[in-house]
Amino acid sequence: MTSATAAQAVLVSQTIPDDTPVFGGHRNLIAGVEIPLFGQSRLWPGDCLRRPTNRVKSAWQASFPTDPLWNLRTREVVFGMLNCTHKILRDAGLFFQAETWGMSSAKETCDKMRLIVKWAVEQQIPQDLADWVADDWQDYLDHQALTSGTSTLANDVRTIRFLRTFAPILSGGGLLDDPWPGRTAADVAQRTSRGELSTPEIPPAIWWPLMRAAWFYIDQWAPQILERRDQRAAATEAATGPRRQAYRTQDLDAKIATWVQDPTSLVPVHARDFRGYRAGSVMWSTLGLWITDGISSHVFVGGRNSERHQTRQGMVDAGRVRPITAKEGRAALGDIPRHVRARNRRPKELDAQVRAWLASPSVRSPHRSLGQSCD
Numbered sequence: 609m610t611s612a613t614a615a616q617a618v619l620v621s622q623t624i625p626d627d628t629p630v631f632g633g634h635r636n637l638i639a640g641v642e643i644p645l646f647g648q649s650r651l652w653p654g655d656c657l658r659r660p661t662n663r664v665k666s667a668w669q670a671s672f673p674t675d676p677l678w679n680l681r682t683r684e685v686v687f688g689m690l691n692c693t694h695k696i697l698r699d700a701g702l703f704f705q706a707e708t709w710g711m712s713s714a715k716e717t718c719d720k721m722r723l724i725v726k727w728a729v730e731q732q733i734p735q736d737l738a739d740w741v742a743d744d745w746q747d748y749l750d751h752q753a754l755t756s757g758t759s760t761l762a763n764d765v766r767t768i769r770f771l772r773t774f775a776p777i778l779s780g781g782g783l784l785d786d787p788w789p790g791r792t793a794a795d796v797a798q799r800t801s802r803g804e805l806s807t808p809e810i811p812p813a814i815w816w817p818l819m820r821a822a823w824f825y826i827d828q829w830a831p832q833i834l835e836r837r838d839q840r841a842a843a844t845e846a847a848t849g850p851r852r853q854a855y856r857t858q859d860l861d862a863k864i865a866t867w868v869q870d871p872t873s874l875v876p877v878h879a880r881d882f883r884g885y886r887a888g889s890v891m892w893s894t895l896g897l898w899i900t901d902g903i904s905s906h907v908f909v910g911g912r913n914s915e916r917h918q919t920r921q922g923m924v925d926a927g928r929v930r931p932i933t934a935k936e937g938r939a940a941l942g943d944i945p946r947h948v949r950a951r952n953r954r955p956k957e958l959d960a961q962v963r964a965w966l967a968s969p970s971v972r973s974p975h976r977s978l979g980q981s982c983d
Contacts, residue, residue, distance in 0.1 A: 618649045619680040622779040624696055630687055631656055632694070646687055649679055654711045663712075670714045673725045677735045677780055681771070682721040686714045688774040700776035720767035727751060737771060737783055745787040749800045761797035769793070860900060861915075867899045868919060874930035875923050882934050890924060891932075 620626065626647025631637060631654075641656040654668040670686050672679045688697055690711070692704035727748055733740065745768055752764055768787065775782025788796045810818075825833075867873050876891040876898075923929075 617676050618647075619676050619779070621646065621680060621684055623700065623777045624684060624687055628687075628696070630690055632691060646683060649683065652686070652714075657711055667715065668711060670711070670718045671722075672718055673722045675725050675729075675735075678721060678725045681778055681780060682718055684778050685721075685770050685774050686717055688777055689714050689717065689770070696777065702774065702776055716763060717767050717770060720764055723752070723764075724748065724767075736780065738781060740783070742785075742787040746800070749796070753800050758794070758797040758801045761800055762793040765793040765796045863899050864919065868923065873923075874928050876932050877924075877929045879931040879933050888931075890929075 624646050626645060628646040629643040630646055630652050631643050636658050637643070637656050638658060643656045644652040649672060651669050651671040654670075655665075657668070659665070659668045672682050672686075687694075688702065689709035691697065692708045693706050697704070728735075731744075731747075733744060748768075749761060749764060752761060756764075765788065768783075771778070772783035772786055775784070876894050878885050878887050878889050878891060880887045
């Protein structure tokens with residue numbers, strides 16, 4: 609199998625033309641938004657589909673492996689998932705219920721395929737699926753079980769079985785047989801899972817002294833730890849500025865009232881469609897930051913019967929609006945003192961700090977000598 613660093617060539621499918629829309633069979637397409645074509649080999653954005661509010665844009669697209677054959681293979685599988693009743697599938701003898709799989713399933717399949725490709729390259733397994741045997745797929749699952757739970761392994765099994773389900777439309781051929789015939793994905797995952805704790809069980813002879821040492825740290829070193837914490841907080845505040853001041857509800861209401869009474873105050877609205885927001889919709893978060901000097905973007909969040917909702921709606925109904933673009937809104941917020949948060953340290957940085965502490969010759973770990981009773 610060629611490595612991902614080799615020169616990549618886009619392969620042409622023998623069953624699906626490159627100019628075929630990949631979301632053609634969906635009923636919830638957004639009018640006027642471009643639909644990706646099958647020939648787009650890097651990724652298929654789902655902008656033409658209505659995206660759930662809990663999904664960011666980067667999680668609403670199908671991104672394919674870079675290996676040419678696996679790239680084509682994955683695109684053909686995902687096309688079948690997204691077009692269950694397409695004529696191409698029916699002509700190949702594949703019949704499914706309408707919209708059996710959606711964009712979320714397609715993205716997950718792409719993610720799983722990339723993991724399979726990476727493992728296959730490391731194990732030097734041929735690209736031709738006909739050369740794979742059931743033990744190869746089980747070896748892959750065993751590898752995944754080192755870091756994954758049963759639910760993740762079950763999804764791995766379903767992805768592998770897609771290579772057999774959609775075999776009639778795969779240009780390079782699919783799986784001829786199910787690696788786990790007669791068994792459900794959950795059963796395969798359960799039997800594959802290591803079924804043990806990620807951390808080996810610690811015997812009492814080890815963890816009991818650890819508990820004593822932990823109490824020693826708390827009892828003897830707590831004042832020093834708290835003092836060090838205060839020093840770090842002071843240093844962070846000196847470098848990034850004071851923490852954002854907390855405002856009471858009455859203070860925020862007073863700010864809103866003052867702003868509303870000013871006849872020059874206008875409610876910002878989107879001048880054009882932007883990331884799911886229609887032209888004319890109110891920029892409530894931006895307005896909240898303007899009024900509160902950067903303190904809160906949620907001051908107008910509330911029920912329809914709330915006083916703030918009635919206030920804001922009254923201004924909109926009265927025509928006190930100002931159409932602006934998102935870029936203009938960000939530019940205006942640039943003049944507001946947005947307080948900087950202290951940067952959270954990454955796990956690698958924390959590990960490096962622990963290793964440096966352990967390597968210091970001045971470090972002494974507390975321990976209790978043998979024969980000393982436990983209180």
